[in-house]
Amino acid sequence: MAPDSTPGDGTVGDAGSDGTESDPAPASTRRGLLRAAAGATVAGAASAAGCLGVTTPADVAAQNDVGGNVAHFVGPSWLADNRDDVVVLDARDPERFREERIYGARRVPFDAITSRESTDSGLVPDAEAIADAFGEVGVLPDDDVLVYGASVGSRVTRTAFALGALGHAGSIRALNGGLSGWNGRLGTGDRDRITPVEYEPDPAESAWVTRDWLAERLGTFNGDGPGLVDVRIPEAYLGAPGSDALDPDNDRHGHLPGAVGVHWVGNVAGRRMTEPGRLVGLYENRAELDRAGTVVVYGDDNVDPTSTWLTLRAIGFEDVRVYDGGFGEWANVEGDRGRYPVETKTSVVVETEGSVGGDDGSGDFSCTG
Structure with missing residues (x-):
């Protein structure tokens, strides 16, 4: 295994005199x-x-x-x-x-x-x-x-x-x-001695879905078609007027028609994953998701939904995908918005309990892991 490195940080920390990282x-x-x-x-x-x-x-x-x-x-x-x-x-x-x-x-x-x-x-x-x-x-x-x-x-x-x-x-x-x-x-410190390699990707397109993929399946979610989970805080999912949870950059508020709201923080208990039995109860019993079917998860961006993506895979769901464009893309689409509707009236929110420990100070996302 090559020595470790952090290219592009631009700041030299407490590296040893031989250029390797310090061991405190x-x-x-x-x-x-x-x-x-x-x-x-x-x-x-x-x-x-x-x-x-x-x-x-x-x-x-x-x-x-x-x-x-x-x-x-x-x-x-x-x-x-x-x-x-x-x-x-x-x-x-x-x-x-x-x-x-x-x-x-x-x-x-x-x-x-x-x-x-x-x-x-x-x-x-x-x-x-x-x-x-x-x-x-x-x-x-x-x-x-x-x-x-x-x-x-x-x-x-x-x-x-x-x-x-x-x-x-x-x-x-x-x-x-x-x-x-x-x-x-x-x-501690920086490392500069890893030799970069060429990573040849073999994109797994089954790991995500697109805006149009979702639009083609409207009316089937959590019914005859795929499961669809909105991982945002309930106020954002409901489009609650005046809520601080609403993203001011979005032209519309609410959720994709047919989506069930399950806030992703329920996946985490402090710094650990929630007890697996509780997760099975949350997603299979309460959200009524089919572990053998396709389940799509989305949030405002493409970061928080990945918590639910990995959690569902960890407890045995076979086909879990991320809508990488997120609600931000869906809500702000230009042109035929009738093909990309937003819903607030029909809502299913599954209450969750969870807390996230740790903070890296980035301030960019609701959880920093």
């Missing part, structure tokens, strides 16, 4: 000693914590481990066992990345992996720009990849989706609990 001895040593003292097993760590009345890094890591029949999400123990076999990508902003990160992690510019291109049918992921961004940090199509952030928020899931949209052949995983759950080696 106090923090990593403290974590290492605590991990060793906690014992070789999770049971031993839990027992020691109960006796001492303290929580060790090993306890936190164990709390974020993922069990059961869940795809894509893994815990810190899995990463510790497989660290040498995966490329680790950091989805946070450059400042947080330089301050502290999993040792050897690489950061992909977030603007690049959210880029879109215009087609006659509507906006779609810009596969070439996204592929170039991954290639710049040395990711190859057959690499097994793990993505982490401050939590399992939408920056993490957008990075995972960007790989999926490229037709990435390697596995794609997200770290449950984010950086705070990791009790292994840490690094």
